[in-house]
Amino acid sequence: MEVTNIIKNLHPLEIKVLLKYSGQDELTSEKLQKELEYKEGHANQAFSWLSGKELLKEIRRTPHTFFEITEMGRKLAETGTVEERMVNFLKDKGAHTMPEIAAGIGLEQKDVGSAFGPLVKDGVLKMNAEKKVEYTGAALPERIKATMDLVKKAIAAEGGLLNKDDLSAAEASAMEGLAKKRGAADSPFKMIERETVFYKLQSGFEAVRDALKSAGVTGNEIGEITPKMLSSGEWKNGTFRGYNIAVPPARIIPGRTNPYVQFLESVKDKLCSLGFQEFDGPLVETEFWNGDALFMPQFHAARDIHDVYRIKNPTHAKFIEEPYLSNVKAAHETGGNTGSRGWNYTFDNEFTRRLILRSQGTVLSAHQLHKAEVPGKYFGIARCFRYDKVDATHLSDFYQTEGIIAGNDVTLRDLLGMLKMFATEIAGAEEVKYVPGYFPFTEPSIEVHIKHPVLGWFELGGSGIFRPEVTRAMGLDCPVLAWGIGIDRMALMALGLNDLRELFCEDIEKVRLRKAKF
Numbered sequence: 001m002e003v004t005n006i007i008k009n010l011h012p013l014e015i016k017v018l019l020k021y022s023g024q025d026e027l028t029s030e031k032l033q034k035e036l037e038y039k040e041g042h043a044n045q046a047f048s049w050l051s052g053k054e055l056l057k058e059i060r061r062t063p064h065t066f067f068e069i070t071e072m073g074r075k076l077a078e079t080g081t082v083e084e085r086m087v088n089f090l091k092d093k094g095a096h097t098m099p100e101i102a103a104g105i106g107l108e109q110k111d112v113g114s115a116f117g118p119l120v121k122d123g124v125l126k127m128n129a130e131k132k133v134e135y136t137g138a139a140l141p142e143r144i145k146a147t148m149d150l151v152k153k154a155i156a157a158e159g160g161l162l163n164k165d166d167l168s169a170a171e172a173s174a175m176e177g178l179a180k181k182r183g184a185a186d187s188p189f190k191m192i193e194r195e196t197v198f199y200k201l202q203s204g205f206e207a208v209r210d211a212l213k214s215a216g217v218t219g220n221e222i223g224e225i226t227p228k229m230l231s232s233g234e235w236k237n238g239t240f241r242g243y244n245i246a247v248p249p250a251r252i253i254p255g256r257t258n259p260y261v262q263f264l265e266s267v268k269d270k271l272c273s274l275g276f277q278e279f280d281g282p283l284v285e286t287e288f289w290n291g292d293a294l295f296m297p298q299f300h301a302a303r304d305i306h307d308v309y310r311i312k313n314p315t316h317a318k319f320i321e322e323p324y325l326s327n328v329k330a331a332h333e334t335g336g337n338t339g340s341r342g343w344n345y346t347f348d349n350e351f352t353r354r355l356i357l358r359s360q361g362t363v364l365s366a367h368q369l370h371k372a373e374v375p376g377k378y379f380g381i382a383r384c385f386r387y388d389k390v391d392a393t394h395l396s397d398f399y400q401t402e403g404i405i406a407g408n409d410v411t412l413r414d415l416l417g418m419l420k421m422f423a424t425e426i427a428g429a430e431e432v433k434y435v436p437g438y439f440p441f442t443e444p445s446i447e448v449h450i451k452h453p454v455l456g457w458f459e460l461g462g463s464g465i466f467r468p469e470v471t472r473a474m475g476l477d478c479p480v481l482a483w484g485i486g487i488d489r490m491a492l493m494a495l496g497l498n499d500l501r502e503l504f505c506e507d508i509e510k511v512r513l514r515k516a517k518f
Contacts, residue, residue: 003211006053008242013038013046015219018055018209027199047199055205059198065164066192067179069154073188077151082107082115083144087124090135097132146174151188260503263491264381267401267426276377276403281364283383286317288352290359292328293366294441295469297343298351309385311355320352324370327473338468357385361400361484368404369474375407381487393458395500398488405481412444415463415481419448423460427490437462441470442482454498461485
């Protein structure tokens, strides 16, 4: 880089270093703090910038160990060590039991017990025939005095730090039992390991330094006008730093809701504005609510282990609520009171209690049926889990928006109107078609398909009118419209994406660029 360009990009922190030192000087952060009155962060920043411009290089690193006094250490300076307090107490009060000593000096018995053992070994204390602790009259061991000397020395030191290199051999030996690297709350000192990094200005910096001198640049140029400068008039006599108005401003990224979360909220707002009430339920369900209550026979292919995820522990629920268990069992075996012949098999009460991850959002509708008002409109946004090969339109866990409309006058035309609203107003599709479908719990059953500009036609979701075997088992005797729409797939169209996996992309830049069409 040319000297002229380097000068234009130098910060005052760098300029002062270049003008102050020669190529023979060894520079450290501490040196700049002392001689240029830099803060530690400013010194490190100057080194980083100069290194990036190849005007400075690191020459070596020297490790150092420091000992920082802790709150416990400062408390020792005020109260003395536990050993000193025990000995002073016994000198004044005579022999006492351990609990009495602990209460007398205001410490926990475990702390007194920890100090007692070493003092017995040192011959300072002993236990008499009455199981009381006595002071023998011996002097306290030298380690106690060494501890207090180190504590006082650290308090007097700047920042409460002692450099290991400045300690005598005796002090260093004493410190070994007083300092910890981690968990130092119960120690007088905390051990801190640091490195001093040494730098030297590189050959060639002289040309930059000379150019600075020729231009009259000192590093003290005014970079910011302060209220104090304005009031005092100091700015009139100063020189100003140059600015490059072509430099782009800093990028400001305001926070906002994740686009997919925003889309989910928009779906909720839409349905609530249409008079729907929201329902919810647990991720872990029983086979009963996930399938049996929806008149899916227990031998149905979709209930195979390859399509649902079983819970390892616990494996089964304790019970299923009545009278729903008995009603559903009758509907499966004989049709019960529904006018149906059922599936004509023996219902398995053990299987129905098995716990699985919710595999379809319609389980929320099953839960709601016995609580639903007539007329009533309900919806939920459910996270579901189903074994599937992951691709552009399939995920192993996904979201569905579920809904039911219960009323004596609701018809298939009402259901088609809801499906059209999901396809056009929420997903933003321009081409929509309805395809006859089959679901064990609805009759008739309809699938809604939309056309994606890249992926082509794909199913958005299924719907239909609940069969009497579903509604009457739950105590509801009126038509109930039901749908389960893949809300991930609606978001695929609304957010202009070509792959469902992009909804959960870890690339934050891609996420920032997304905009929903709602």
